[in-house]
Amino acid sequence: MNSFLEQVLNTIDKEHGSFENMVFILPSKRAGSFLKKGIAKIIGKPIFTPEIYSIEEFVGEISGLSTATNTQQLFELYYAYLEQTTQEQEQENFVDFSKWGQTLLQDFNEIDRYLIDTGKMFSNLSAIQEINHWYVAAEKTEMVQNYVDFWNKLEKLYTAFNQRLSGKGMGHQGLVYRKAYDNLDAYSQSHSHKHHIFIGFNALNTAESSIIQHILAKKNADIFWDLDAYFLNDPNHDAAYFIRNHQKTWPYLIQNGLKGITSSFIQDKKIKVIGVPKNISQAKYVGNILKTLAYENNGALTSTAVVLNDETLLNPLLNSLPEEIDRVNITMGFPLNKTSFENFFHQFLALYVHKQPHGWYYKDLLSFLSHPYMEVLLRDNNTSHAQTISQTITTHNLTFLTRNQLLSFAQPNNTYLDKLFFEPIPTPKQFIQSTLEIIAILKDKLQAMGNALALEELFHFFGIFNQIATMLSEHTFINDLKSLLTLFTELVAMETLDFKGDPIEGLQIMGMLESRNLDFETVILTSVNEGILPAGKSNNSFIPFDLKRNFGLPTFKEKDAVYTYHFYRLLQRAKHIYLVYNTEPDVLEGGERSRLITQLLTDETIKNKITEYIAVPEIKVVPKTETRIQKDDALMQLIKAYALKGFSPSSLSNYVRNPLDFYKQNLLRINELQEVEETVAANTFGTIIHDSLEDLYKPVIGQYLDKDILTEMKGNIEKWVKHHFDKSYSALNQLRGKNLIAYQVIIKYIRSFIDFEIRESETHQIKILALEEKMTIGLNYPEIGFPIQLTGKLDRIDEIDGTLRIIDYKSGKVVPNQVTLFDWELLTQEYKYSKAFQLLCYALMYTHEKTSDSLIAGIVSFKNLSAAVQHFGIKASQNGRKTDIAITPDTLSSFHAELKRLILEICHPDIPFIEKEV
Numbered sequence: 001m002n003s004f005l006e007q008v009l010n011t012i013d014k015e016h017g018s019f020e021n022m023v024f025i026l027p028s029k030r031a032g033s034f035l036k037k038g039i040a041k042i043i044g045k046p047i048f049t050p051e052i053y054s055i056e057e058f059v060g061e062i063s064g065l066s067t068a069t070n071t072q073q074l075f076e077l078y079y080a081y082l083e084q085t086t087q088e089q090e091q092e093n094f095v096d097f098s099k100w101g102q103t104l105l106q107d108f109n110e111i112d113r114y115l116i117d118t119g120k121m122f123s124n125l126s127a128i129q130e131i132n133h134w135y136v137a138a139e140k141t142e143m144v145q146n147y148v149d150f151w152n153k154l155e156k157l158y159t160a161f162n163q164r165l166s167g168k169g170m171g172h173q174g175l176v177y178r179k180a181y182d183n184l185d186a187y188s189q190s191h192s193h194k195h196h197i198f199i200g201f202n203a204l205n206t207a208e209s210s211i212i213q214h215i216l217a218k219k220n221a222d223i224f225w226d227l228d229a230y231f232l233n234d235p236n237h238d239a240a241y242f243i244r245n246h247q248k249t250w251p252y253l254i255q256n257g258l259k260g261i262t263s264s265f266i267q268d269k270k271i272k273v274i275g276v277p278k279n280i281s282q283a284k285y286v287g288n289i290l291k292t293l294a295y296e297n298n299g300a301l302t303s304t305a306v307v308l309n310d311e312t313l314l315n316p317l318l319n320s321l322p323e324e325i326d327r328v329n330i331t332m333g334f335p336l337n338k339t340s341f342e343n344f345f346h347q348f349l350a351l352y353v354h355k356q357p358h359g360w361y362y363k364d365l366l367s368f369l370s371h372p373y374m375e376v377l378l379r380d381n382n383t384s385h386a387q388t389i390s391q392t393i394t395t396h397n398l399t400f401l402t403r404n405q406l407l408s409f410a411q412p413n414n415t416y417l418d419k420l421f422f423e424p425i426p427t428p429k430q431f432i433q434s435t436l437e438i439i440a441i442l443k444d445k446l447q448a449m450g451n452a453l454a455l456e457e458l459f460h461f462f463g464i465f466n467q468i469a470t471m472l473s474e475h476t477f478i479n480d481l482k483s484l485l486t487l488f489t490e491l492v493a494m495e496t497l498d499f500k501g502d503p504i505e506g507l508q509i510m511g512m513l514e515s516r517n518l519d520f521e522t523v524i525l526t527s528v529n530e531g532i533l534p535a536g537k538s539n540n541s542f543i544p545f546d547l548k549r550n551f552g553l554p555t556f557k558e559k560d561a562v563y564t565y566h567f568y569r570l571l572q573r574a575k576h577i578y579l580v581y582n583t584e585p586d587v588l589e590g591g592e593r594s595r596l597i598t599q600l601l602t603d604e605t606i607k608n609k610i611t612e613y614i615a616v617p618e619i620k621v622v623p624k625t626e627t628r629i630q631k632d633d634a635l636m637q638l639i640k641a642y643a644l645k646g647f648s649p650s651s652l653s654n655y656v657r658n659p660l661d662f663y664k665q666n667l668l669r670i671n672e673l674q675e676v677e678e679t680v681a682a683n684t685f686g687t688i689i690h691d692s693l694e695d696l697y698k699p700v701i702g703q704y705l706d707k708d709i710l711t712e713m714k715g716n717i718e719k720w721v722k723h724h725f726d727k728s729y730s731a732l733n734q735l736r737g738k739n740l741i742a743y744q745v746i747i748k749y750i751r752s753f754i755d756f757e758i759r760e761s762e763t764h765q766i767k768i769l770a771l772e773e774k775m776t777i778g779l780n781y782p783e784i785g786f787p788i789q790l791t792g793k794l795d796r797i798d799e800i801d802g803t804l805r806i807i808d809y810k811s812g813k814v815v816p817n818q819v820t821l822f823d824w825e826l827l828t829q830e831y832k833y834s835k836a837f838q839l840l841c842y843a844l845m846y847t848h849e850k851t852s853d854s855l856i857a858g859i860v861s862f863k864n865l866s867a868a869v870q871h872f873g874i875k876a877s878q879n880g881r882k883t884d885i886a887i888t889p890d891t892l893s894s895f896h897a898e899l900k901r902l903i904l905e906i907c908h909p910d911i912p913f914i915e916k917e918v
Helices: 004-016 029-043 055-063 070-084 094-113 118-132 142-152 154-167 173-182 184-190 206-216 238-249 251-256 279-296 311-318 340-353 362-369 372-377 385-395 403-409 428-449 452-474 481-494 545-551 556-572 595-601 633-645 649-657 659-667 682-700 707-714 717-728 737-763 824-828 831-847 889-907
Strands: 022-026 051-054 195-199 221-224 270-276 304-308 328-330 507-511 522-526 576-582 610-614 766-779 788-800 803-810 856-861 869-871 873-875
Touching: 004 029, 004 195, 004 221, 022 029, 022 055, 029 051, 051 055, 055 173, 055 206, 070 094, 070 154, 070 481, 094 154, 094 173, 094 206, 094 481, 118 142, 118 154, 118 545, 142 154, 154 173, 173 184, 173 206, 184 206, 195 206, 206 221, 206 251, 238 251, 238 556, 270 279, 270 595, 279 304, 279 311, 279 522, 279 576, 304 311, 311 507, 340 362, 340 372, 340 428, 340 452, 340 481, 362 385, 372 385, 372 428, 385 403, 428 452, 428 481, 452 481, 522 556, 556 595, 576 595, 595 610, 633 659, 633 788, 633 889, 649 659, 649 831, 649 889, 682 707, 682 717, 682 737, 682 766, 682 788, 682 803, 707 737, 717 737, 737 766, 766 831, 766 889, 788 831, 788 889, 803 831, 824 831, 824 889, 831 856, 831 889
Parallel strands: 022 051, 022 195, 195 221, 270 576, 270 610, 304 507, 304 522, 328 507, 522 576, 803 856
Antiparallel strands: 766 788, 788 803, 856 869
């Protein structure tokens, strides 16, 4: 296959026989490398390389101006804005200005690139805005007047901005183009001996069109168009929209015709249109295509290109490349703002931007401390200070933290902590100085680890922060950390990590614009979706659509035609084409498949060469099987150790609920991840109630309760609740929000309970015997062969009218049918009866080796205090009315039989732990 560039060079060689005194101008730098290769192939001997420019380089050469970076442009525009807005109260700070300043830069750029009469443009623009805000009132409000004044000052802002840049020998792209247009005569005179050749252009702005036509009119230039006759001859095909317009309006083309037009699009080719769900699946699918191609070509993909319409697919694609490919060249750089270091420095800076007067918010700190590079920075002799600090914050439920607290958590002190956490909040210059010190520390640690890639990334950030340091000394308006964060984000967004590779050989991975003038036999195009290809109707501009049309500025219609040209140009000479699109429309990832695919499928000439299908991942339906954990020797050792320590009523209830939960939580001790409780969690809520009641009732152990004692007790409720709140939430200087509500609810619960006790004491004699009594008893089961213990803590043991009573406090809701039993087997089969099970366990432990005719046991549910004490009871049947609440030796004997059966099941080596559906 002869590529477009090779065809052009062969034509030039035949017409001129030499490439001396020639200046080649192409749409992009990328095409220049392939042009050099083509010249070398034709000449076959050493020569001086002719001048080769991209169009932007060529225009810059004519203008004599250097192109300012986007950041430089934004700074100069801000200075111009400050000059035009004299009153300080009207001036916006740099952060707010940058949000709309970028849009204004794009508009100024387009106005100059299209050589617009700025007087007319800005006059029309301000008139439109004034009409839009016209209203009947004689006088405008101050806000509307300021708004209209802004549009009236826009021309002055534009002029001041351009003058500032020109005075420094710089320009934005549009200004460079306008200046080049003004310098055309001087350039033509000084380069009259040069033969200019323009190759592969399509859409041109007014400045480019005027410059090229001016040089062509000097009779010492040529222009070659990269287009297929099939598109050119179709008056409705957008791929030739611009070139057809050039053909009709350029005097040179009317006289000389079009050069470079070929007829290759309708030749033999195979096109596959493939729908794939989601972006990552696209990358994986492209990897499979490449693997097949590499296998067929022995790993050499010399004329294959993967064109990414969505450049965020680069990283997933790199991870999907098959090992069979021997060479890869990546034209696009890896965005620096997608690296881990960007996240690290952004979080570091955001810590101080969002710092509160009473400290750093724990979520910001935990996120920063969990960053991989914090682990690198704060690790000493196998001690991770980052983990130590995180665990301390979580354990103590600290929501806001000061510098002194953080430094005290890492003992002995890590020498780098004070470089990360400092007070007061630093100035931008101080922050940059600290950041450069941290970079130096990270550099030494990464060198010791031999992490070359991370060092390369870190070097780029070192350059960015040094650049910012220079800017801070030059621009005084960056005087707070919020402005610094905006500047940092702006600079990082423009930087890339460039890949090294052979631009000629191997698989080529590129964006759509990098593919201009290049031809490949196999083309794989990804993300062929609406909103991506073409980009859609986004209009990030202050200039209304109608005004753009009137002045000849490009709108989304022209941009659609640009995308259509690039799309079809890629397909022109390719023989194998894969068009991959996302089948799942998404606002962020593009809509339905592109109209360009539909256009191909409805083209009678080409549609018979297209194969269309949907690629879906193979889904293996794995039938849900019952999870079983067989008890091997190691597991039996865990069970024996746990049995010796003691089964608690709650752990046995856990087994009844789901044996797998008992296995994971009680035996393996796999608990939920501990997190900071900003608001009171359910278990902490219950703990505070239990502990407060213990402290309230402790002074009256052994006494009978009466109204006076209980009334006095009510006066101490707030003291003890506050005390136990402080134990769990030591960082709460003041209760607020949901915690204040929880605090008040606990007080209300306890007060209501004591009010209930006062009423009970008037009709019953109640004597407190013990509180929070820890009990452990041994269970002798010869069938098991190893010692078994039953252990637990009884919340309250009292005596009511001479009858022994066990009370268990529950902060949640309990209803009577959960503690009333009619079938003993249900006790160890259904979790619903876990409260009854726990009460019987407590009764069994308390009466162990004691002589007692009977006792009663009940639940106090603080969410259901109206039910009073809900006693355990036994009914003859489910619907039986009579309930016996006495727990007699016979009752405990029946329960002990069920308890034994349950523990034997847990400890039997041949009975696995089987998962239950909860």
